[in-house]
Every structure is written in C-alpha cells, then in structure tokens.
Amino acid sequence: MTPEPFDPKSELAFVRAVLARQEAAIAKFEQRIRCVPRMLSALNGRRGRPLSEHDLADLVQDTVLIVLRKLDQFAAWAPLEAWIYRLCLLEFLNAIRRRGRERRRTIERVDEPATAPAASAGGHEHDDVHQALDRLGGVEAEAIRMKHFDALTFEEIGNRLGMPGNTAKTRYYRGLAKLAKVLQTYQSRQEHA
Amino acid sequence: MATHDPRHEQLMEALLTGEHLRPAAEIAACPICSELLRELQAATASLESAGAEQRSVLTQASELRGVAGEDRVAELVRQGLAEINPPRRGRWRWHCSWLVLAAALLLAVLLGPWRREPAPDRLLNSSGYRPTARNVDDLADRGFQWPGSPGETFVLYLYDPTDNLEPWDSVECSNNKWIPSATYVQGMRAHRADWNWVVGTVRATAAGGLPTIERSDTFEFWFSP
Numbered sequence: 001m002t003p004e005p006f007d008p009k010s011e012l013a014f015v016r017a018v019l020a021r022q023e024a025a026i027a028k029f030e031q032r033i034r035c036v037p038r039m040l041s042a043l044n045g046r047r048g049r050p051l052s053e054h055d056l057a058d059l060v061q062d063t064v065l066i067v068l069r070k071l072d073q074f075a076a077w078a079p080l081e082a083w084i085y086r087l088c089l090l091e092f093l094n095a096i097r098r099r100g101r102e103r104r105r106t107i108e109r110v111d112e113p114a115t116a117p118a119a120s121a122g123g124h125e126h127d128d129v130h131q132a133l134d135r136l137g138g139v140e141a142e143a144i145r146m147k148h149f150d151a152l153t154f155e156e157i158g159n160r161l162g163m164p165g166n167t168a169k170t171r172y173y174r175g176l177a178k179l180a181k182v183l184q185t186y187q188s189r190q191e192h193a
Numbered sequence: 194m195a196t197h198d199p200r201h202e203q204l205m206e207a208l209l210t211g212e213h214l215r216p217a218a219e220i221a222a223c224p225i226c227s228e229l230l231r232e233l234q235a236a237t238a239s240l241e242s243a244g245a246e247q248r249s250v251l252t253q254a255s256e257l258r259g260v261a262g263e264d265r266v267a268e269l270v271r272q273g274l275a276e277i278n279p280p281r282r283g284r285w286r287w288h289c290s291w292l293v294l295a296a297a298l299l300l301a302v303l304l305g306p307w308r309r310e311p312a313p314d315r316l317l318n319s320s321g322y323r324p325t326a327r328n329v330d331d332l333a334d335r336g337f338q339w340p341g342s343p344g345e346t347f348v349l350y351l352y353d354p355t356d357n358l359e360p361w362d363s364v365e366c367s368n369n370k371w372i373p374s375a376t377y378v379q380g381m382r383a384h385r386a387d388w389n390w391v392v393g394t395v396r397a398t399a400a401g402g403l404p405t406i407e408r409s410d411t412f413e414f415w416f417s418p
Contacts, residue, residue: 008376012379018274021274026270026271026274029270030266030267030270033266033270034263034266035254035255036262036266037260037261037262037263037266038254038255038257038258038260038263039250039251039254040260040262041254041257041260041261042250042253042254042257043250045253046246046250053261054261056260056261056262057261057262057265059262060261060262060263060265060266060269061262061265061269064266064269064270064273065269065273065276068270068273068274068276068277069273069277075376075379075380077376077380081251082247082251085247085250085251126239126242126243126246128239129239129240129243130243136361137361138351138361138362138380139362139377139380140361140362142380144240147240148237148240148241148243148244149240149243149244149247149248150244151244151248154210160376161374161376161377161380162373162374162375162376162377163374163377167365169206169210169212170206170365171362172209172210173205173206173209173210174363176209176233176236176237177229177233179236179240180229180232180233180235180236181232183235183236183239184232
C-alpha cells in the first residue's frame, strides 16, 4: 500500500495538501484512495459475497465521500490506508446489516420462513472487536490498534503517540481492560437475543 | 485462596504487556484477578485474530485490480472535494449578491459589533484555581499546571462532556504538570471533533501511589472555535 516507511508528519502534510486542493496532492490521493474499492471487494469476498457488484459500486461511492468528509479528522497515527480500512470496514458492516434487514422484511412480506443466509444478515466474529474499539476511542484505542493491528512494539507506539514506551504500555493495558468489559456486554447481549 | 490486593493491577499490566511471561502466583490464587485475566486474555485473542484479518485484507486489497467502482474513484474524489470544500471564489460568486451583503450589514447593525463569543468561562472546580491553559491548543505550549505539593503526582481523567461516567483517557503527571505533545492535542481534536470541550478531573495522589484520592477538582478544556 505505502512503499515508503510511515512518517506521521509527511502523511499529515499530504492530507492537508489534499484538503487545500493542491493539484499534485490530489493526483496522488486519487491513486491511494483506490484502496477503497479494493478493500471493500476483499471484505466482500471474505464474507461470502453478501453484496452484489452493483451494491458494492454504490458502497464504494458512499465510502469515498465519507473518507473525504472525515479527512480533516485524520490524525496520522497510522498510514492513511489503515485509517481508510476502518472506515471501509464500518461502512461495509452497516451495508450488510441494512441488506440483512431488507431481506428479512421481504421474506416477512411474502410470508416465507426466515432463512436469510448468515453471510448476508449476520455478524462476523471480528465485528464486535472493531465496534468496541470505535466506541472506546481516544489514545487507548489507538494504542491497542497499533499493538494488535500494526504489530508495533510499545516503544514504537510511544513514539507515534508522543509519549514514553512505559506510558504507552499503561494506556494499552487500561484500554484493554475497558475493551474487555465492552466485549462482554456485546456477548451477553447476543446471548440474550 | 488469596485475597485481592490493588497491587495485583501492576502484575496484570506486566503480564498483559509481555513483561512477565507467566502469571505471578498471587494472580493465579486471587479469584478476582484470575477471572479478570481470563477476560483480558479472551479480548487479546480476539484482537490478535482481528489484527491478522486486517493485515490479510490489506495485503489482498493491495493486489486487487479492476474491481467494482475503481474506475469512478478519481471522479468521486473531484466531486467530493468540490462538495466538502468549494473554492472560495466560487462560493463567493454563488452566495454574495448585494442582497446578502445588505442583510448581513443590517444584522450587524441590529446585533451590535459582531464578534465570536469566547467559550464560556464557567468555573467547574471548587478550589477557584484557574489553570494556566484551558484552551486545548494552548495546552501543548503552556501545559496544565495543578497547584500541589512538590513531588506530588496527579492523574487527569478526561471525560466526554455529554456522558461523563467513564473517562475516555487518563494522563499521569508528575511534579504537578502535564504538557501534552502536539500529536496528543491533535489526536484529542481529531477523535472528538463533535465536541467543543472536554471535562478533566484531577485526582491528586501520593507520589508513585495507587489512585487514592486525596484531593480532586474538575476543569473544562475548550477547543478553539
């Protein structure tokens, strides 16, 4: 995705240049944001293709616009593509949930037994983790993402977050404790559903 | 069965961050900690698995070409940028008729000299202490100073102003001062763009001690408009 080593300052400067509508930056951005259709296509393939090509093209359009609208919130804690991946995943999950609801409504209307395929209606084992991290937010969620998603050491996490490695460890641990609680809430909700 | 001790927290942190490879005997014997450890290990396993999936999707995506919607991306970017950030001259031409200008002048006359209202300076704290920086942008320059005894440490808990039950972050500060890095301030703003302020609650503790609340106070930190 990004051949050069990740440098938060230059990544942030790049995004600012895009928002300032500098032509060279926009041209490069157009290439990099091609990761949106590719990521969505890869996610769709892994979940058993719940979305058709047409739905996927619509989702690409919506997600690109969401990325652009949120671009000023990009904090360069991770490469742009990793940040875009989160948005793609959340939009993809919303899309399959919407599709699942639509299918259930159609099935109810034609009075057929509710047998919508799990891939199109149900969740995935990692969905809760991403949603819980999104809910947790802040530095703690970033530290967790950097540790488990980007496979960084605590020293590297500290460097990215502008804090000593030991503080990064504490943030990570506190975040993990909160995340475990949120995940348990999700799990008990699913068990009661 | 051993009883729970707040010091177990440090052992748990060391274990979960890879400093210790095996749980200490105290943790294994403590019913509260062994239960918590199971929960944290389950969360870690889920994170590892989600992380592996993310890396794999990113790798797969980097190899894909010619997928649905890819051909329209450049056009969408141009359209999207025009929507979210129209060029100033274009906006001006669109909006600025002499009628709009006249209406704005009339409003200015009616409302008096127009100025952006500064953030309300409500004093949330009970001690009456006004910190050196309350504006988030000034925090990185001047830091947040807490009046306490030399060597005292404090923990600053940052809350969502709309739901201040659980802090979304906490910062440990020694010598009564916290100077966040510019990256941290940027992150505060980026992550909570929908808020224009956050609530900070300071809890002073004995140096190096566990969070025994000796003194506490609450402050607001404002984002520049």
